[in-house]
Amino acid sequence: MSKEITSRATDYSQWYNDLVLKGxxxxxxxxxxxxxxxxxxxxxxxxxxxxxxxxxxETGHVNAYFPLFxxxxxxxxxxxxxEGFAKxxxxxxxxxxxxxxxxxGVIVDPEAKLEEELIVRPTSExxxxxxxxxxxxxxxDLPLLINQWANVVRWEMxxxxxxxxxxxxxxxxxxAHATAEEAVEETEKMLDVYATFSEEYMAVPVIKGxxxxxxxxAGAVDTYCIEALMQDGKALQAGTSHFLGQNFAKAFDVKFSxxxxxxxxxxxxxxGVSTRLVGALVMAHSDDEGLILPPxxxxxxxxxxxxxxxxxxxxxxxxxxxxxxxELKAAGIRVKYDDNDNNRPGWKFAEYEMKGVPVRMAxxxxxxxxxxxxxxxxxxxxxxxxxxxxxxxxxxxxxGEIQQNMFNKAKAYRDEHITxxxxxxxxxxxxxxKGGFISAHWDGTVETEIAIKEKTKATIRCIPLNNKxxxxxxxLTGKPSEQRVLFARAY
Amino acid sequence: MSKEITSRATDYSQWYNDLVLKGxxxxxxxxxxxxxxxxxxxxxxxxxxxxxxxxxxETGHVNAYFPLFxxxxxxxxxxxxxEGFAKxxxxxxxxxxxxxxxxxGVIVDPEAKLEEELIVRPTSExxxxxxxxxxxxxxxDLPLLINQWANVVRWEMxxxxxxxxxxxxxxxxxxAHATAEEAVEETEKMLDVYATFSEEYMAVPVIKGxxxxxxxxAGAVDTYCIEALMQDGKALQAGTSHFLGQNFAKAFDVKFSxxxxxxxxxxxxxxGVSTRLVGALVMAHSDDEGLILPPxxxxxxxxxxxxxxxxxxxxxxxxxxxxxxxELKAAGIRVKYDDNDNNRPGWKFAEYEMKGVPVRMAxxxxxxxxxxxxxxxxxxxxxxxxxxxxxxxxxxxxxGEIQQNMFNKAKAYRDEHITxxxxxxxxxxxxxxKGGFISAHWDGTVETEIAIKEKTKATIRCIPLNNKxxxxxxxLTGKPSEQRVLFARAY
Numbered sequence: 001m002s003k004e005i006t007s008r009a010t011d012y013s014q015w016y017n018d019l020v021l022k023g024x025x026x027x028x029x030x031x032x033x034x035x036x037x038x039x040x041x042x043x044x045x046x047x048x049x050x051x052x053x054x055x056x057x058e059t060g061h062v063n064a065y066f067p068l069f070x071x072x073x074x075x076x077x078x079x080x081x082x083e084g085f086a087k088x089x090x091x092x093x094x095x096x097x098x099x100x101x102x103x104x105g106v107i108v109d110p111e112a113k114l115e116e117e118l119i120v121r122p123t124s125e126x127x128x129x130x131x132x133x134x135x136x137x138x139x140x141d142l143p144l145l146i147n148q149w150a151n152v153v154r155w156e157m158x159x160x161x162x163x164x165x166x167x168x169x170x171x172x173x174x175x176a177h178a179t180a181e182e183a184v185e186e187t188e189k190m191l192d193v194y195a196t197f198s199e200e201y202m203a204v205p206v207i208k209g210x211x212x213x214x215x216x217x218a219g220a221v222d223t224y225c226i227e228a229l230m231q232d233g234k235a236l237q238a239g240t241s242h243f244l245g246q247n248f249a250k251a252f253d254v255k256f257s258x259x260x261x262x263x264x265x266x267x268x269x270x271x272g273v274s275t276r277l278v279g280a281l282v283m284a285h286s287d288d289e290g291l292i293l294p295p296x297x298x299x300x301x302x303x304x305x306x307x308x309x310x311x312x313x314x315x316x317x318x319x320x321x322x323x324x325x326x327e328l329k330a331a332g333i334r335v336k337y338d339d340n341d342n343n344r345p346g347w348k349f350a351e352y353e354m355k356g357v358p359v360r361m362a363x364x365x366x367x368x369x370x371x372x373x374x375x376x377x378x379x380x381x382x383x384x385x386x387x388x389x390x391x392x393x394x395x396x397x398x399x400g401e402i403q404q405n406m407f408n409k410a411k412a413y414r415d416e417h418i419t420x421x422x423x424x425x426x427x428x429x430x431x432x433x434k435g436g437f438i439s440a441h442w443d444g445t446v447e448t449e450i451a452i453k454e455k456t457k458a459t460i461r462c463i464p465l466n467n468k469x470x471x472x473x474x475x476l477t478g479k480p481s482e483q484r485v486l487f488a489r490a491y
Numbered sequence: 492m493s494k495e496i497t498s499r500a501t502d503y504s505q506w507y508n509d510l511v512l513k514g515x516x517x518x519x520x521x522x523x524x525x526x527x528x529x530x531x532x533x534x535x536x537x538x539x540x541x542x543x544x545x546x547x548x549e550t551g552h553v554n555a556y557f558p559l560f561x562x563x564x565x566x567x568x569x570x571x572x573x574e575g576f577a578k579x580x581x582x583x584x585x586x587x588x589x590x591x592x593x594x595x596g597v598i599v600d601p602e603a604k605l606e607e608e609l610i611v612r613p614t615s616e617x618x619x620x621x622x623x624x625x626x627x628x629x630x631x632d633l634p635l636l637i638n639q640w641a642n643v644v645r646w647e648m649x650x651x652x653x654x655x656x657x658x659x660x661x662x663x664x665x666x667a668h669a670t671a672e673e674a675v676e677e678t679e680k681m682l683d684v685y686a687t688f689s690e691e692y693m694a695v696p697v698i699k700g701x702x703x704x705x706x707x708x709a710g711a712v713d714t715y716c717i718e719a720l721m722q723d724g725k726a727l728q729a730g731t732s733h734f735l736g737q738n739f740a741k742a743f744d745v746k747f748s749x750x751x752x753x754x755x756x757x758x759x760x761x762x763g764v765s766t767r768l769v770g771a772l773v774m775a776h777s778d779d780e781g782l783i784l785p786p787x788x789x790x791x792x793x794x795x796x797x798x799x800x801x802x803x804x805x806x807x808x809x810x811x812x813x814x815x816x817x818e819l820k821a822a823g824i825r826v827k828y829d830d831n832d833n834n835r836p837g838w839k840f841a842e843y844e845m846k847g848v849p850v851r852m853a854x855x856x857x858x859x860x861x862x863x864x865x866x867x868x869x870x871x872x873x874x875x876x877x878x879x880x881x882x883x884x885x886x887x888x889x890x891g892e893i894q895q896n897m898f899n900k901a902k903a904y905r906d907e908h909i910t911x912x913x914x915x916x917x918x919x920x921x922x923x924x925k926g927g928f929i930s931a932h933w934d935g936t937v938e939t940e941i942a943i944k945e946k947t948k949a950t951i952r953c954i955p956l957n958n959k960x961x962x963x964x965x966x967l968t969g970k971p972s973e974q975r976v977l978f979a980r981a982y
Contacts, residue, residue: 036622039555042556071522082597090609093585095581097566097577099577118522180592473947
């Protein structure tokens, strides 16, 4: 083994950190709570970003860019919004440093104090709706379907690489519509885009649902979400899409004249996913040997390792591998040939297992003679010896099979971990012994929701879309309930 | 005309602002000095970014992401660096807001003061080299060839859309090498990438050169640059590539063991271009009717406008246009069909002229009968009637011709505006009457350079690479000089 990884059974949390650090995805930084996304992790994020970006554009959205800074007073315009974000804001108060007259280094120049403090955006509804006021006059200006890829900052006391960092990268869509119906339709459409991306690209099955009032985005009328399940039985919110009603239009006085020439407030949505998805990906699929990345977004899909003695064997292998690589690249496959002679094949095998490369090919002199190559799948660890004739077609279908297998496996695990609880005792036992989503009746009040969270750390992850109505009694209070909701402990 | 544009002759500066605002590239924001990049402007930037990103990857670079914030003490580590940036730093002093006990809104929570202030990155050498210390131990870890796409903040008192804004988007490459020679080679290679991008994609000819000590990046041993010329005769620095020597390695104690197992400081480069390039593009090519965008990076390369009376004509045109569009898209051409019936053809013609779309096609019922279409070039304003047979091939070659013509025109203008001055009187006269680059002798001292700047606002843009040596006397002091350098007033 090239590097030691803590096993999931020993310490799931440490296992996760080991994978992120030793797999080369990210590193801690000198700034508390902020991480460095390393080249391999960033290449993974780029593949996620590029696919999402294409899906956004295919659904009619365009990208733009709004300022990093938000005047402090803007946050206060929407009451719930400021309540939700005020406690985690990075605040700019000065715009200049000067030499310390009493010694070395630099100090903040007290004469360069801002009249109004600026907040580093925790999210951009306020700065964007202050801009939309200038862009929207008539129904002809609607809908506005704009997305932004950006960094945001929410001051976090307890951080985890990718899952919860003070600065993170994300996209935030901000759309403006003439009617509530159209805005709700947009909210649901983008939730579908997220679910499709998560399932088809990340191979992570998700449950689509609506948040309770208590878990809503600060300033939203309704928050839709996709919820995924990690291998330790904890849930993870993988994306949210908000119907904002007219809240931000009212806060920033954004009206349009409708076809009847009457002024109305504009309807809004916002929706986002972030680098947090990288954490979800790691925790949903990986094992005790390292990362397992789905082929569609893996930075390297195939790695080829030569096994040889002497320059003659190496030259013969190189010649064959170059042909294979040309064919694979022509088929759009991301392939790397690792003939670095500082490391031995066994070290490389462990390294690429750690990095989660979906397919490894090893080729030696005897393989060449037999016109075969050894192919190893990262997901199942199966090894096959296959003919070099038609190897490209084989790899193409193998990558498809791995993608599907990873999804099936994650889905089987997730499906096995949605359990009904019909009493408080059962609920607590399931949480502690089995984990996963627990489908249970709840009386619909915020008080009960909070009480359950305080007793068990479990939260209502969502009310699934198209949830069936079913009369029952709340597991905690025994009061009447009209439907089950999904509880879980969550990241 | 759909919108009024100030002419270049009337007010060049206002002309530029009109183009940026009315062409839909950017807008002012509620935050002083920060701009909003509008969808059309952002699509242009995306095309620039994607081509640069591909060129970086083709030259062996990978992307990563480092924190937005830099601990204040990091800036002080490199003396010249802090001197250069301290006066324009946005400073985070607090991490929380709270409700104002005396009234409405929120105030900064005095109890949430940071022990050490954080600076919003003006550039990332310090945070990156503090990280490289952990990543580099041996010569086997070198070179590190990393790029980052990011937003940066430099507090500016006088801002101009794209050209000088407090926040801007850019890329910054930060590489680490085992030898000075290799680092210098990298510095020059990336300057070449920038020059190639500027000339082949932006159609903006540039002069490659080295900055004087006075104009060097804060912390660099040598700053290389590409300098472009705008239509008002002012120069614009379009990209810089810095050889940083061992300055940052020493500041952050980054050493590696070489092949002889001896510890050495690492050699560094950094290089960047920014959204400023959008401003350069606008000013290099556009005219009094609007933007003129080079086909290779124009968000729309072709727009098709139908001209019709009644639904029957429209249906016939639609059918034909759909075929054309399919063909153009299959050839990789970015085409838009504008059949919005809120606006008349004349309004659309003016609008797409304003937006600088390289090719406009107009097609009416009579054209259909004759199997022809009217094609208008944005760069020369020529109109041609061409056969619909083979229209795709025609458009492909026309786009290539427009790209080349734009470059040739800009290059002819630039070449006509490099003038030798051999006396102070001639120098001043050229600056005031002709503008452009003035090639003149300079005695090589910072004092003279500053004196010339104070008298004329002209700066030394660069000492061109491969400059020929030529004995002469300084235009200001009469002292001996061994080569001419390029002066200009600049953005």
